[in-house]
Amino acid sequence: MLNRIKSELLNVGLKFISVDEKIVRMLLETSPSNVNEIVILPAIKIVMKKILQKLQNKRNYGRVYNGEINNVRVSVIRSLIGAPNCAITVECLRRCKTKLIIRVDTCGGVETPNMKVGIGNILIPKLAFCDEGTSPQYIRENPSLANDLDAVPNPFTKFQNLLTGNQTIFISRPNINLNEVFLNSGDTLFP
Template sequence: MPKLKNKIISFFAKLGLKFMDEKSQMALMVFNCKPSVISEIVIIPVVGMIIKKFTKRLSNLKEKGKIYRGKFKEKNITIVPMTMGAPAAAVIMEALHQTKSKYIIKVDFCGGLSSDMKVGDIVLADKAICGDGTTPHYDPDAEIISTDSDLLNILDEFLMQKNIPFKKGAIYTTDAIFRETEELLTKARNKNAIAIDMETSALYLLGNQFGKKVISINVVSDIPDPNKKFNLNISSRLIDNTILLVDTILEFLSEKIV
């Protein structure tokens, strides 16, 4: 009986895919929903706490497959939970390319690299430095990747108008969260990176290639230490500024994105 059941499931799955175009198939594979469900504004967090902070603030919240869709002050917003790393970021971007999404905002955690950086600092990435293995698959010459200047400048101005303290600079994207060696950290700092993460270079490069407006803004959760594999510091300042950033980004999207 189980074999017969599986044959029936397989038959109807193939039948359904037969009538789907490529866009729908990709969205179904990645998001487990139709591409039409994705709104023009998409927020892509990794950390569960940040996902929950966003979803709790949306009205008319609906879970569609692997994503959440709701409203903030009448603005349609989609939350796409993303797993860690540039490969996952590239998969998400490939799938979002098949939708009507226009604005893609990464809000998450990062490591601090500059000497004046503290846990809880907010970092706006004006560019990404490629240190991962995924981004070169799309552009072998990619090294320093800028993002959409219009979105960057509008957000920069909004943060200053709201008196939100933040640091702006390059973020270095790497692959191995538990292999942030002294050599790697020195390399990143020598390239003038003020922070380090695992997604932004892929997001910025594919945003440019796919015509999406992408921004990465993160809260410093740790100051990488080559002698410690795990250096997360869940301080009250980290939590306070994470909540502040979530609220600020939603206000920004509702006020500044037409």
């Protein structure tokens, strides 16, 4: 009987919270107001720890760590590995006051005859293919996005008949102005 009363009281309280706030509270374990406008999304624990070491005036709200890096207020949220996990976190951030998301992750060895990438180097890709399984869903829901992105035919269609998957792969490019900002100051994040 006591559990039923508790359950009913919780249900009454939840009726006064918007669906967006419920989603943020459920997945980030905090209210949307506790998330800053700039969010850093590390995927793995090692990178998360390094970023948290640089965070000044650190405060923890559920899965969200708030603080300052170089006098800029940021939130740090571990998004876990993979596009679907990151998409869940980004969906929560869409329901907050977030304006800029910086995804920080590690990559394997990258070496070509013209370019050698050392350990700890920062890479900002010039383009990304939106075909990891999550992005095409957004494009299907918002067809106007397809007009803003470049597209190429899926290279697998040359070798096999695709019964499932995408015939077209969309290409996303980073904001050039942001590239200059982070290339000039980003290498000091992990000296």
